Amino acid sequence: xxxxxxxxxxxxxxxxxxxxxxxxxxxxxxxxxxxxxxxxxxxxxxxxxxxxxxxxxxxxxxxxxxxxxxxxxxxxxxxxxxxxxxxxxxxxxxxxxxxxxxxxxxxxxxxxxxxxxxxxxxxxxxxxxxxxxxxxxxxxxxxxxxxxxxxxxxxxxxxxxxxxxxxxxxxxxxxxxxxxxxxxxxxxxxxxxxxxxxxxxxxxxxxxxxxxxxxxxxxxxxxxxxxxxxxxxxxxxxxxxxxxxxxxxxxxxxxxxxxxxxxxxxxxxxxxxxxxxxxxxxxxxxxxxxxxxxxxxxx
Numbered sequence: 001x002x003x004x005x006x007x008x009x010x011x012x013x014x015x016x017x018x019x020x021x022x023x024x025x026x027x028x029x030x031x032x033x034x035x036x037x038x039x040x041x042x043x044x045x046x047x048x049x050x051x052x053x054x055x056x057x058x059x060x061x062x063x064x065x066x067x068x069x070x071x072x073x074x075x076x077x078x079x080x081x082x083x084x085x086x087x088x089x090x091x092x093x094x095x096x097x098x099x100x101x102x103x104x105x106x107x108x109x110x111x112x113x114x115x116x117x118x119x120x121x122x123x124x125x126x127x128x129x130x131x132x133x134x135x136x137x138x139x140x141x142x143x144x145x146x147x148x149x150x151x152x153x154x155x156x157x158x159x160x161x162x163x164x165x166x167x168x169x170x171x172x173x174x175x176x177x178x179x180x181x182x183x184x185x186x187x188x189x190x191x192x193x194x195x196x197x198x199x200x201x202x203x204x205x206x207x208x209x210x211x212x213x214x215x216x217x218x219x220x221x222x223x224x225x226x227x228x229x230x231x232x233x234x235x236x237x238x239x240x241x242x243x244x245x246x247x248x249x250x251x252x253x254x255x256x257x258x259x260x261x262x263x264x265x266x267x268x269x270x271x272x273x274x275x276x277x278x279x280x281x282x283x284x285x286x287x288x289x290x291x292x293x294x295x296x297x298x299x
Contacts, residue, residue: 001055001091003098006045008034014045017054021081029188030079036181039063045079046095055083056091060099061299062108064173067290068165071173075103077113078299096124100281109284112291114298118277126279129288131295134268136254139244144206146246151203153179156213156229163229167261169292182296191298192226194219199226199296210234210242215296223247225256226295236266259292 006014015030033040039062047057059079065072077099082091103111115121118128157174164171174182183200186192192199199217214228230239247254256268263270280288 001048001050003094004047004049006042006047006057008042011042011045013054014042014047014057017057017083018079018081021083022079024190026188029185032181032185032188033061036177036184037061038175038177038181046098048091048095050086055086056095057081058092058095058099059299060103060111062106063112065170065291066161066164066173067170068168072109072170072286073107074110074112075106075108076293076299077111100124104283107283109282110286110288110291111281111283112278112293113280114276114278114293116275116277118279121279124281126281127288129278129280129291130260131273131276131278132258132260132263133271133273134256134258134263134266135271136240136243136247136256136268138248138251138253139241140248143245143248144208144242146204146206146242146249148202148204148246151201151213153183153201156201159213159229159231162231164292166232167259167265168290169259169261170286170290171292171294172297186296191295192217199224204242204246206242206245210238212239212242215294218250222253222255223250225254228256228258240266257295261290 011034015027018030019027044060044062045057046060047054049055057079058077061076061078063074063076065074080092100111113121154176157179160174187198194217197218199215201213201215203211203213205211211234212228212230214225216223216225243254260270278293280291282288
């Protein structure tokens with residue numbers, strides 16, 4: 001058994017294998033990376049085959065991040081999977097070693113991933129940067145009527161860039177091609193689907209014109225906000241009032257996924273998610289405390 005790199009010809013077999021390992025996700029999720037990801041090439045998929053059948057695979061997806069005006073070349077590890085009959089043989093570890101060696105040659109400044117088993121990745125020098133959530137409860141006073149409507153992703157890019165620059169965060173570089181891709185492939189992921197509803201971008205506004213933009217999904221037990229941004233025209237007190245009033249209108253709590261500096265700015269309790277842990281392996285001298293991977297950008 002040897003490590004091979006996938007091609008356009010073999011991609012369908014890789015997608016079929018992943019569908020068997022992760023049946024909760026639609027196979028279209030993988031094909032939409034092929035169709036819409038501006039940085040994707042099947043050659044960045046590493047696999048091990050046994051008798052011409054895929055038994056383990058790992059995706060290493062090139063990504064651009066932006067730190068103020070500096071663009072950073074990085075990569076994300078995703079879709080790490082092994083056939084259950086071949087687990088315990090170190091196959092995923094072999095693929096990781098191969099991908100990390102290639103990353104050094106390609107001069108990536110860091111590798112980032114999301115995992116439920118952080119201890120496993122520490123052996124390769126990955127460090128936890130965490131994933132945090134703040135909870136907004138329904139308001140009991142000052143209830144302004146709230147409107148919530150879809151907003152085209154084309155309309156948020158300027159605000160997205162300035163928002164993370166204000167918080168001095170190192171965040172993924174988004175452009176129109178990437179935003180379209182993210183919307184397409186996320187719709188097939190179980191993370192962004194609930195009872196036939198799919199996550200989308202929304203504009204939240206009250207009657208006096210205060211607003212925020214978020215990517216979210218209405219779930220039965222709460223409204224999940226995977227990312228939220230706002231401009232300087234609304235201060236944190238008014239923003240929190242907007243969110244509390246909206247929670248009152250919904251009749252349920254709002255769960256916000258936020259970078260830690262934003263949670264601290266809003267003075268919300270930072271609930272750390274230990275099930276999904278964001279980890280990074282730096283190759284260059286980079287401030288990992290400022291590194292942020294929004295949930296919609298998970299690979």
